[in-house]
Amino acid sequence: MATTTTERSAVVIGGGLIGCAVAAELRRRGHDVALLERAVPGAEASSAAAGILGPQLEHEEDGPAVDLGLAGREATLAWARVIAAETGVDVELGEPGALVKALDDDEARALERRVAWQRARGLRAEWRAGERAAFLPDDTTLDARRYAQGLAELAKKRGARVTAGVPVVGLVHDGAAVCGVRLADGSELRAGHVVVCAGAWSTIVPGVAEAAGLSHGAVFPVRGQIVELAGTPGLVPTMVYGGKGYVVPRKDGRLVCGSTMERVGFDKSVTAGGVRMVLDKAIKLVPAIAELRVNATWAGLRPATADGLPLLGKTRAPGLLLATGHLRNGVLLAALSGELVGALVDGEEPALARLCDPGRLAR
Numbered sequence: 082m083a084t085t086t087t088e089r090s091a092v093v094i095g096g097g098l099i100g101c102a103v104a105a106e107l108r109r110r111g112h113d114v115a116l117l118e119r120a121v122p123g124a125e126a127s128s129a130a131a132g133i134l135g136p137q138l139e140h141e142e143d144g145p146a147v148d149l150g151l152a153g154r155e156a157t158l159a160w161a162r163v164i165a166a167e168t169g170v171d172v173e174l175g176e177p178g179a180l181v182k183a184l185d186d187d188e189a190r191a192l193e194r195r196v197a198w199q200r201a202r203g204l205r206a207e208w209r210a211g212e213r214a215a216f217l218p219d220d221t222t223l224d225a226r227r228y229a230q231g232l233a234e235l236a237k238k239r240g241a242r243v244t245a246g247v248p249v250v251g252l253v254h255d256g257a258a259v260c261g262v263r264l265a266d267g268s269e270l271r272a273g274h275v276v277v278c279a280g281a282w283s284t285i286v287p288g289v290a291e292a293a294g295l296s297h298g299a300v301f302p303v304r305g306q307i308v309e310l311a312g313t314p315g316l317v318p319t320m321v322y323g324g325k326g327y328v329v330p331r332k333d334g335r336l337v338c339g340s341t342m343e344r345v346g347f348d349k350s351v352t353a354g355g356v357r358m359v360l361d362k363a364i365k366l367v368p369a370i371a372e373l374r375v376n377a378t379w380a381g382l383r384p385a386t387a388d389g390l391p392l393l394g395k396t397r398a399p400g401l402l403l404a405t406g407h408l409r410n411g412v413l414l415a416a417l418s419g420e421l422v423g424a425l426v427d428g429e430e431p432a433l434a435r436l437c438d439p440g441r442l443a444r
């Protein structure tokens with residue numbers, strides 16, 4: 082592999098949604114980019130996701146995380162158009178709108194409060210007292226597998242060198258700075274910037290936690306299980322959400338039901354208890370789906386952090402950046418993360434990135 086150490090070059094570790102978005106944006110900004118993925122792009126959490134773009138349904142309280150989510154939704158919709166134009170991949174945006182149902186009295190009161198603060202800040206949200214539900218017309222969905230494929234294509238089309246089947250096994254240092262990565266065959270790939278987008282594995286990529294001043298557990302896996310049902314188009318017109326469960330319709334009628342939030346290490350098993358929990362919630366939300374055939378089940382590992390916010394930006398080691406820890410919102414925030422990392426690499430200081438500064442979790 083060719084080596085390069087100029088300021089305008091980057092190595093991206095990991096080919097999930099985040100790594101591909103970062104690579105695509107850095108290419109747009111004129112950097113030389115190599116992306117290294119140990120398996121294939123989209124192999125992990127990114128292709129397991131339901132694809133909800135739900136900043137309004139995700140947050141119970143107002144705050145800076147909502148600002149991040151709203152900016153993420155806007156960026157994703159813009160990138161969906163760019164992906165279609167530059168690669169021809171349709172990420173299959175869903176029918177806009179989310180019906181958020183209260184499953185008990187406490188949830189109903191919380192949901193009514195949520196509608197009130199969202200309307201007060203100028204967002205569209207409607208309380209439907211008769212249904213004990215809120216309708217959020219601007220939250221929406223996409224097909225996460227298609228999005229992962231589209232972002233990988235976008236990065237490649239723009240000239241990033243995307244290599245599958247190559248795990249990064251270490252960092253290369255120049256004094257305190259990080260100036261490249263080490264591969265299993267002992268070779269080195271040098272670059273002005275190394276961006277770690279290795280999902281739930283980010284702080285166990287050898288050398289990353291040490292260089293960034295983080296613990297090995299700063300990013301940890303949270304398992305999510307999904308059950309896909311064989312529905313028909315129009316049966317569930319828009320996504321239905323409630324009690325942290327959801328039913329997301331795909332264009333062809335399939336229904337993606339999720340999900341669990343489990344701290345079980347790097348175990349991607351689908352379990353009887355997980356499937357029961359997912360289906361219990363889904364059937365409460367949309368009773369008619371009880372009769373449908375189960376198409377498939379799967380599980381993925383969300384990259385989590387202690388405060389639930391991503392780690393996005395420069396670290397104490399010059400040249401080393403992190404773009405990870407997106408937990409339940411990696412689809413929603415991939416495009417925005419690409420934009421923020423691109424800006425940071427180019428020395429800009431976008432206000433939204435401050436919230437996600439990796440330094441806040443440094444030891």
Ligand SMILES: Cc1cc2nc3c(=O)[nH]c(=O)nc-3n(C[C@H](O)[C@H](O)[C@H](O)COP(=O)(O)OP(=O)(O)OC[C@H]3O[C@@H](n4cnc5c(N)ncnc54)[C@H](O)[C@@H]3O)c2cc1C
Nearest residue numbers: 095097119125127131132133249280305381410411412413
């Ligand atoms: C069941 C489930 C449902 C979800 N639903 C939603 C949703 O509806 N909306 C939403 O916004 N988010 C959702 N998410 C969250 C979202 O999927 C994640 O936040 C997002 O995919 C994280 O992307 P990533 O690129 O950081 O990680 P990943 O997709 O896990 O990618 C990391 C990549 O790094 C690679 N890698 C790891 N170590 C190395 C190494 N040493 N060298 C090279 N490569 C390496 C891995 O192989 C992997 O491909 C869901 C997640 C799950 C599991």
